[in-house]
Amino acid sequence: xxxxxxxxxxSRTSTVALPRCGASTTFGILRSASRxxxxxxxxxxxxxxxxxxxxxxxxxxxxxxxxELISRQQQDMLELSTxxxxxxxxVLALPxxxxxxxxxxxxxxxxxxxxxxxxxxxxxxxxxxxxxxxxTLTAQHLLKTVTAARLMGAECIISGIRxxxxxxxxxxxxxxxxxxxxxxxxxxFKLALSRLGLGIMRQRHxxxxxxxxxxxxx
Amino acid sequence: MDRIPILRMGPVxxxxxxxxxxxxxxxTLQDDLTNAITTHGxxxxxxxxxxxxxxxxxMGRMLANIAGIARVxxxxxxxxxxxxxxxxxLVELGLSLEGVRTALNxxxxxxxxQAVVASAEVFSDSSDDADGAH
Numbered sequence: 001x002x003x004x005x006x007x008x009x010x011s012r013t014s015t016v017a018l019p020r021c022g023a024s025t026t027f028g029i030l031r032s033a034s035r036x037x038x039x040x041x042x043x044x045x046x047x048x049x050x051x052x053x054x055x056x057x058x059x060x061x062x063x064x065x066x067x068e069l070i071s072r073q074q075q076d077m078l079e080l081s082t083x084x085x086x087x088x089x090x091v092l093a094l095p096x097x098x099x100x101x102x103x104x105x106x107x108x109x110x111x112x113x114x115x116x117x118x119x120x121x122x123x124x125x126x127x128x129x130x131x132x133x134x135x136t137l138t139a140q141h142l143l144k145t146v147t148a149a150r151l152m153g154a155e156c157i158i159s160g161i162r163x164x165x166x167x168x169x170x171x172x173x174x175x176x177x178x179x180x181x182x183x184x185x186x187x188x189f190k191l192a193l194s195r196l197g198l199g200i201m202r203q204r205h206x207x208x209x210x211x212x213x214x215x216x217x218x
Numbered sequence: 219m220d221r222i223p224i225l226r227m228g229p230v231x232x233x234x235x236x237x238x239x240x241x242x243x244x245x246t247l248q249d250d251l252t253n254a255i256t257t258h259g260x261x262x263x264x265x266x267x268x269x270x271x272x273x274x275x276x277m278g279r280m281l282a283n284i285a286g287i288a289r290v291x292x293x294x295x296x297x298x299x300x301x302x303x304x305x306x307x308l309v310e311l312g313l314s315l316e317g318v319r320t321a322l323n324x325x326x327x328x329x330x331x332q333a334v335v336a337s338a339e340v341f342s343d344s345s346d347d348a349d350g351a352h
Contacts, residue, residue: 147314152302
């Protein structure tokens with residue numbers, strides 16, 4: 001009896017929309033197949049159970065697939081949003097984008113320290129231009145990263161502190177200690193180069209491009 | 219009982235910790251190192267912990283202690299080669315090792331120590347000259 005029911009359900013695409021109880025519907029088949037009310041009730045009960053389980057299974061699979069997608073995207077975002085870039089031999093930069101929470105700081109810290117070891121860099125620049133808000137927790141996370149880098153033997157410079165964030169930091173009474181802070185990434189890079197005994201200078205005889213020379217001739 | 223060897227390189231003492239430290243070993247090292255600094259008149263101590271993968275609060279405190287003792291005896295301490303995991307653990311333990319110099323590897327640590335020793339020598343030479351002039 002149940003196999004007939006399953007066949008009836010699987011042969012129909014919309015089992016939910018069954019307003020009529022004609023001979024072609026599931027319940028119609030059930031009614032015509034069973035003679036007494038007891039077996040009819042039993043059959044309806046098993047059909048209901050089956051439908052419930054199918055629905056549960058569908059929802060379960062759907063949710064699991066979605067959850068996997070979300071967690072994968074979250075992981076991707078976590079990795080994409082914290083790239084450690086090498087600016088120069090011995091200078092690393094970490095442009096941070098988005099809100100800094102504990103799990104992200106952990107990833108940031110680990111990837112930064114790992115890259116410091118790999119590249120043997122002396123200076124790391126933490127650029128927080130893309131961080132929308134800084135609270136005490138975020139500041140604490142930043143300080144932790146700076147301290148860990150210092151323990152490894154690298155110096156950290158925090159750059160890209162926007163005016164609003166600077167005000168917030170002072171109002172919150174966050175003590176950044178002796179951490180070097182710069183307004184822009186360019187300033188931080190300049191300082192990093194000078195720490196390595198390097199500098200940027202203008203070429204005395206700059207190569208003049210042909211199209212640039214044309215207007216001066218007029 | 220095993221000990222951690224202390225190597226002498228001119229005015230610098232070199233300590234390479236290759237085993238996981240236990241408390242007694244750490245105390246012995248502290249003792250030996252203090253004696254070695256006084257005996258050799260060392261100006262710098264370089265501690266290489268690149269092989270240390272496990273660290274606890276005692277170990278962190280010991281590093282800070284050694285640096286403090288060395289400073290009292292007029293020697294600079296540089297801790298080199300700390301593993302990322304160790305650094306994170308120390309930060310989570312709340313030990314930032316203030317007053318301890320750090321470097322990425324032995325080469326950089328040694329360069330720093332040599333600069334410190336050289337500047338100290340230049341200073342003492344110039345003060346000797348000043349004395350001679352008088």
